[in-house]
Amino acid sequence: MSDKRDYYEVLGVAHDADQRTIKRAFLKKARELHPDVNKAPDAEERFKEVNEAYSVLSDEQKRANYDRFGDPNGPAGFGGGSGYVDISDIFGGMGMDDIFSSFFGGAGGHGTRERRRAGRDMAIRLTVTLEEAALGCTKTIGYDRLAPCEDCGGKGYADGATERSCPTCRGTGFVTTVQRSIFGQVQSSAPCPDCHGEGTVIDHPCEMCDGQGRTPTHERIDIQVPAGVSTGAKLRVSGYGEAGWRGAPAGDLIVTVEVAEDDRFQRRGDDLACTVSVSMTQAALGTTVEIEGVMPDEGVSVEVPAGTQPGATVRVAGKGMPRVSGSGRGDLVAHIEVAVPRKLTGEQRACLERFAELTGETVEKRKNFGERLRDAIDDIID
Ligand SMILES: [Zn+2]
Numbered sequence: 212m213s214d215k216r217d218y219y220e221v222l223g224v225a226h227d228a229d230q231r232t233i234k235r236a237f238l239k240k241a242r243e244l245h246p247d248v249n250k251a252p253d254a255e256e257r258f259k260e261v262n263e264a265y266s267v268l269s270d271e272q273k274r275a276n277y278d279r280f281g282d283p284n285g286p287a288g289f290g291g292g293s294g295y296v297d298i299s300d301i302f303g304g305m306g307m308d309d310i311f312s313s314f315f316g317g318a319g320g321h322g323t324r325e326r327r328r329a330g331r332d333m334a335i336r337l338t339v340t341l342e343e344a345a346l347g348c349t350k351t352i353g354y355d356r357l358a359p360c361e362d363c364g365g366k367g368y369a370d371g372a373t374e375r376s377c378p379t380c381r382g383t384g385f386v387t388t389v390q391r392s393i394f395g396q397v398q399s400s401a402p403c404p405d406c407h408g409e410g411t412v413i414d415h416p417c418e419m420c421d422g423q424g425r426t427p428t429h430e431r432i433d434i435q436v437p438a439g440v441s442t443g444a445k446l447r448v449s450g451y452g453e454a455g456w457r458g459a460p461a462g463d464l465i466v467t468v469e470v471a472e473d474d475r476f477q478r479r480g481d482d483l484a485c486t487v488s489v490s491m492t493q494a495a496l497g498t499t500v501e502i503e504g505v506m507p508d509e510g511v512s513v514e515v516p517a518g519t520q521p522g523a524t525v526r527v528a529g530k531g532m533p534r535v536s537g538s539g540r541g542d543l544v545a546h547i548e549v550a551v552p553r554k555l556t557g558e559q560r561a562c563l564e565r566f567a568e569l570t571g572e573t574v575e576k577r578k579n580f581g582e583r584l585r586d587a588i589d590d591i592i593d
């Protein structure tokens with residue numbers, strides 16, 4: 212067992228604390244400890260601890276597992292099942308550190324940081340199975356972002372508070388200083404320290420978000436994956452990227468789909484290729500092989516004509532992947548493999564020798580009695 216501290220203890224909240232209390236406690240501690248603001252040697256370690264506790268307690272599923280089993284992932288070997296994917300792979304220049312820096316980095320700073328009003332887009336990868344891609348599916352995903360603050364509705368200020376023009380910079384967002392030097396007067400302009408370059412100030416900023424209108428949040432949303440989707444497809448979820456500053460427009464969440472390799476089918480555009488094995492007699496005489504299709508409970512009849520050669524292909528129209536446009540499906544392309552028997556019974560051998568006689572082929576002669584006896588003993592041992 213690890214000597215990790217209890218997550219509730221780390222955040223200093225009761226075991227039955229609601230989400231709002233947990234978030235408030237987290238934000239308060241994280242603001243004090245963020246490495247951008249706190250230069251104490253252990254600040255980074257403690258910030259990580261607080262962040263880990265919050266990432267578990269802010270997710271109802273992980274919290275329930277933690278309460279019940281002492282492990283956010285549930286008991287060993289329990290994983291999966293629910294179709295819920297927790298995504299930590301946020302790319303496109305926005306990792307977890309970036310989310311926190313956007314939020315905590317500038318808080319109480321000196322206005323040197325350039326504020327972005329509109330939120331940025333965020334990008335994640337989502338892997339689905341070939342079956343899920345064929346049928347279309349809904350995936351519930353969890354990820355972290357700066358989301359509009361629930362307490363103030365994203366405005367950044369408490370009810371009854373007002374936003375007014377900043378008196379320091381007279382609403383321009385910049386202050387100009389004039390310095391004397393040996394070359395004469397030098398004028399320089401810098402973001403206003405009182406409004407951080409915003410041009411407006413609030414008399415009662417929202418306590419939860421410290422006036423930003425957004426907070427680091429573990430988001431949980433459903434993603435609709437359309438039938439026929441292929442690797443590299445991008446799904447855009449409007450408004451689920453980084454929330455904007457004080458109610459400015461949020462960025463989008465861009466989900467790049469990856470369709471996992473399948474054991475049975477290889478995808479070629481909308482067609483699906485697979486291998487079907489028949490015996491040499493079936494190849495010679497023709498047969499129909501029933502296989503399972505890509506759709507649930509779908510049977511596909513692969514008709515192998517008489518005289519089929521090894522490596523030949525049989526195309527079954529309309530049994531491939533659905534087209535993402537919604538107009539029909541691709542084909543299933545079966546590559547035929549011909550299996551030659553490794554062992555023959557006496558009767559089978561006699562039949563084939565007779566066949567060779569009819570076609571005038573030269574074949575190995577039937578073994579003598581001693582060899583056949585040894586084969587028979589081998590058969591019994593096998
Ligand atoms: Zn707020």
Ligand SMILES: [Zn+2]
Pocket residue numbers: 377378379380381382383384385403404405406407408409410411
């Ligand atoms: Zn100002």
